[in-house]
Amino acid sequence: MRRVVFNQKGGVGKSSIACNLAAVSAAQGYRTLLIDLDAQANSSHYLTGLTGADIPVGIADFFKQILSSGPFSKKGSVDVYETPFENLHVVTATAELADLQPKLEARHKINKLRKLLEELSEDYERIYLDTPPALNFYTVSALIAADRVLIPFDCDSFSRQALYGLLEQIEELREDHNEELAVEGIVVNQFQSRASLPQQLLDELIAEGLPVLPVYLGSSVKMRESHQACMPLIHLEPRHKLTQQFVELHELLESR
Numbered sequence: 001m002r003r004v005v006f007n008q009k010g011g012v013g014k015s016s017i018a019c020n021l022a023a024v025s026a027a028q029g030y031r032t033l034l035i036d037l038d039a040q041a042n043s044s045h046y047l048t049g050l051t052g053a054d055i056p057v058g059i060a061d062f063f064k065q066i067l068s069s070g071p072f073s074k075k076g077s078v079d080v081y082e083t084p085f086e087n088l089h090v091v092t093a094t095a096e097l098a099d100l101q102p103k104l105e106a107r108h109k110i111n112k113l114r115k116l117l118e119e120l121s122e123d124y125e126r127i128y129l130d131t132p133p134a135l136n137f138y139t140v141s142a143l144i145a146a147d148r149v150l151i152p153f154d155c156d157s158f159s160r161q162a163l164y165g166l167l168e169q170i171e172e173l174r175e176d177h178n179e180e181l182a183v184e185g186i187v188v189n190q191f192q193s194r195a196s197l198p199q200q201l202l203d204e205l206i207a208e209g210l211p212v213l214p215v216y217l218g219s220s221v222k223m224r225e226s227h228q229a230c231m232p233l234i235h236l237e238p239r240h241k242l243t244q245q246f247v248e249l250h251e252l253l254e255s256r
Contacts, residue, residue, distance in 0.1 A: 002117055002127045002146040009162050010133040012152040013189040015042040018130040023232030024250040025126045026088035033124040036093035037138040043130040044092040047083045049230035056081055058092030063100050066112050105137050114145035144177045148184045155198035185213035215249040218242055
């Protein structure tokens, strides 16, 4: 299983969802890998506690190998970092990804990540990919390499309009590059159950036939505490309501 968590809109909890689902997966016994493709490296920091120059080069080193390789050279390899959490590993990101992007685009290296994931799938049962909040080289590479995509969604009208365009872009990419890619669903995040407008918006999306998943992730200060502690919720506060929502979401996805 290779799952991308992606939305072009920033601030929707993309990294939080990817990391916490990966952590639940690992806690339930699956050998799990998260690949961070975002130059901001939020997932790398969250799962390792490292910052700045202390974060291993990770995925950037793989892409540098690809750029320096000749037509008959061996495919690139990648260093995997062991997190403090059992069964959970990460391929880290660094700010260097931003500098590499135009070079990779110019060399048309869009399929190299898929080959890497095929190799990594021999060692990992579950692979999560956290992407930048843009449909750029790294995101397209991830969507070509994956078989599933989750779309985080926070309940406002701006997100709704962007959602339609995003679904169209994913469908176009699926038809052109990766017919095995399936939209698993829209993950509602930072949901406020006592507010009427978010529920009204979701009811309308469901009525339109959009794949809104039935597990909603609530808004909680506990997530910020989790970020600060560099500890996913399943380890920080396993009985918390939001933690249990992640567990329920993970179980829903595994059952499909």
